[in-house]
Amino acid sequence: DAEITQSPRHKITETGRQVTLACHQTWNHNNMFWYRQDLGHGLRLIHYSYGVQDTNKGEVSDGYSVSRSNTEDLPLTLESAASSQTSVYFCASRSGSDTGELFFGEGSRLTVL
Amino acid sequence: RKEVEQDPGPFNVPEGATVAFNCTYSNSASQSFFWYRQDCRKEPKLLMSVYSSGNEDGRFTAQLNRASQYISLLIRDSKLSDSATYLCVVNILSNFGNEKLTFGTGTRLTIIP
Numbered sequence: 533d534a535e536i537t538q539s540p541r542h543k544i545t546e547t548g549r550q551v552t553l554a555c556h557q558t559w560n561h562n563n564m565f566w567y568r569q570d571l572g573h574g575l576r577l578i579h580y581s582y583g584v585q586d587t588n589k590g591e592v593s594d595g596y597s598v599s600r601s602n603t604e605d606l607p608l609t610l611e612s613a614a615s616s617q618t619s620v621y622f623c624a625s626r627s628g629s630d631t632g633e634l635f636f637g638e639g640s641r642l643t644v645l
Numbered sequence: 646r647k648e649v650e651q652d653p654g655p656f657n658v659p660e661g662a663t664v665a666f667n668c669t670y671s672n673s674a675s676q677s678f679f680w681y682r683q684d685c686r687k688e689p690k691l692l693m694s695v696y697s698s699g700n701e702d703g704r705f706t707a708q709l710n711r712a713s714q715y716i717s718l719l720i721r722d723s724k725l726s727d728s729a730t731y732l733c734v735v736n737i738l739s740n741f742g743n744e745k746l747t748f749g750t751g752t753r754l755t756i757i758p
Binding site: 567636 | 649681686687688689690691732746748749750751
């Protein structure tokens with residue numbers, strides 16, 4: 533079965549370190565998204581991509597970057613982790629239609645000390 | 646005013662009862678609407694899309710009221726397994742093909758035996 537996987541599922545890091553969260557989907561979806569979820573804020577969009585070599589900033593992109601070198605992967609990098617980036621991160625993918633279903637990964641819980 | 650607002654709850658409802666909750670959105674240009682379900686410490690999953698004419702899927706009914714800018718979710722004959730957080734999602738598609746998918750903070754529902 534096609535799926536979307538994230539790794540690591542849990543990570544503890546220190547302030548200032550670079551962290552990369554991986555996201556891999558096997559649906560061959562063009563659209564991929566990264567969200568963070570925090571209490572009281574719901575899901576907020578960090579970055580998104582509509583295809584290979586395409587990346588776009590979301591509403592909370594500061595301190596994060598993504599790259600899309602192939603269809604399957606959209607890694608999220610925190611260049612210099614900050615305590616404010618402690619959160620649960622969800623990757624999602626969608627076939628391409630703006631009305632299509634978003635499929636989410638299981639989430640990556642990141643703690644920045 | 647938040648772009649998408651939901652009553653956070655919690656709604657504590659006895660098994661078998663009917664429960665309804667609303668979600669209001671501020672941007673009249675919003676075009677697509679969805680309800681997602683999120684179990685504790687899990688990823689969100691699509692429950693149903695919301696169409697202008699309203700739609701029903703088993704015990705679940707979704708309605709859209711464009712004039713008052715809200716969508717609703719009705720759950721009949723509630724089951725213990727309906728306990729979850731329900732996320733309202735609104736999508737705005739611009740003339741340039743850009744979209745903005747906004748999640749509400751969710752309404753927590755607990756079904757009591």
